Amino acid sequence: MKRYLLFFTGRVQFVGFRYFCATSAMKFSITGWVKNLENGLVQMEAQGTEGNLNLFFDAVKSGNGFSKVEDYSMKEIPIIHTEKEMKVR
Structure with missing residues (x-):
């Protein structure tokens, strides 16, 4: 089990990107x-x-057809064992 902090740049706001991420997260647990x-x-x-x-x-x-991730950064962070789902904030 791993946990990452990520930042995405590109056309990632106001195109359903966060909800696409949450839906995709369910598919992959x-x-x-x-x-x-x-x-x-x-x-x-x-x-x-x-x-x-x-x-x-x-x-x-790959995105949802509306979003376009131009770049991203990620780093490993400590696991949170009590989490149950991907939340959109």
């Missing part, structure tokens, strides 16, 4: 949260097995 930042970035914490996280990140980077 990923928990965490995702939110828009005032500077135009989207911030996310995502937790799951390494294999499921890789599948989830591939889906998120």
